[in-house]
Amino acid sequence: MRDKLVVIVGRPNVGKSTFFNRLTGSKEAIVENVPGVTRDRNFGEVEWSGKRFRLVDTGGYVPDSPELFETAIREQVEIAITEADIILFMVDGRGGITPFDYEIGKLLRNSRKKVLLVVNKVDSHHQDPNIHEFYSLGLGDPHPVSALGGRMTGDLLDIITEGMPEASDEEEDPRVKIALVGRPNVGKSSLTNALLGYDRSIVTDIPGTTRDSIDSVLKYYGEEIVLIDTAGLRKKSKISENIEYYSTVRTLKAIADSTVSILLIDATQGFENQDQKILDEAVRRRKGIILAINKWDLIEKDDKTAKEFEKKIREKLGNIDYLPIIFISALTKQRIYKLIDMAKEIHQERHKKIPTNELNEILQEEIAKIPPPATHTGREIRIKYITQVGSHYPVFIFFCNYPKQIPDSYTRYLEKAVRRHFGFEGVPFTLSFKEK
Secondary structure (H helix, E strand, C coil), X not given: CCCEEEEEECCCXXXXXXXXXXXXXXXXXXXXXXXXXXXXXXXXXXXECCEEEEEEECCCCCCCCHHHHHHHHHHHHHHHHHHCCEEEEEEECCCCCCHHHHHHHHHHHCCCCEEEEEEECCCCHHHHHHHHHHHHHCCCCEEECCCCCCCCHHHXXXXXXXXXXXXXXXXXXXXXXXXXXXXXXXXHHHHHHHHHCCCHHHEEXXXXXXXXXXXXXXXXXXXXXXXXXXXXXXXXXXXXHHHHHXXXXXXXXXXXXXXXXXXXXXXXXXXXXXXXHHHHHHHHCCCEEEEEEECHHHCCCCCCHHHHHHHHHHHHHCCCCCCCEEECECCCCECHHHHHHHHHHHHHHHCCCCCHHHHHHHHXXXXXXXXXXXXXXXXXXXXXEEEEECCCCCEEEEEECCHHHCCHHHHHHHHHHHHHHHCCCCCCCXXXXXXX
């Protein structure tokens, strides 16, 4: 079962980003009184009483132009209604109701989504009477909180997570779940259609988490492969930042739900900063990753073109040098089924277990060749024992006498040794150092 998506909406400066930071326990959303500062980092996870959900902060971005102000907020709310399982409508308990609040309230009343009215900046019980005016929004009981001080946030979290399953009760779906991700217009829809056009009679649709999002099941040589939908806006947006926000939310959701993320890169544009951000998210979540260079049919090439293109990309990837790169064309269907075969292989690699005796025998030889550097006080670091754990992705635990003194450079040396001997192509994994 997928984690529920909870979206915070509201006009600017009501405290959405502060509340986001409070619930996620992070400072990812930069809090400043400047529109637009939070729009890049607005997606986090919240755990409460053994339950987990995803949280999105819409950031309150509005354009400078006064006539587009209301349009921007309305679009953000419409996007939230499309995407969210639960909507937190945040208002300002000190400033009171504004015309924008009534406008947002009207949209939410017609949404048929679960909406919780959150009155922020109610810092003490003396201010509780301030919430009564918000009943006029017609969204049920207002819930007073203080995002800054944390007051009553636990009560609200109890209400948000009511009916959600325990995170530990979830059984992992054994199927390969592929997210096709990338920048707009890179060919995600074309590739999805090309794959599903393989034999439409053996394709079935299953509903995703939202009303208008459909994940498709492709039966590939008798095996079910789930293609996670990251389709774009159904409705044309007037505000480019809203399109960017919507696209980001879809991408992050798709990566989180996948076992393998295929990052599509436009061959005519190359590897850009936005590609790196998407890649970083897939690595952070330890998903299997393939880089697929799409629109390869549009490139004039000789026998060296692909090698040179791959070399340039690998230079930009730096330490993420374990990803397979494949050149495809969604239009001509060149190598698109090879892509599915690669995803299946990487899915298996993510679940591969190395026997403990083999792990120790081989890696202790590598450690003996190049031991870890001594601590800053000159003490010798000894790695005594290595084991693999982790059911969702590989985690290697190295037991040693000074785990906090292992430098990043030596961690990279060990990672390369693991990959050299045991594979794990396209699979980010974790190396953890613990005291024996």
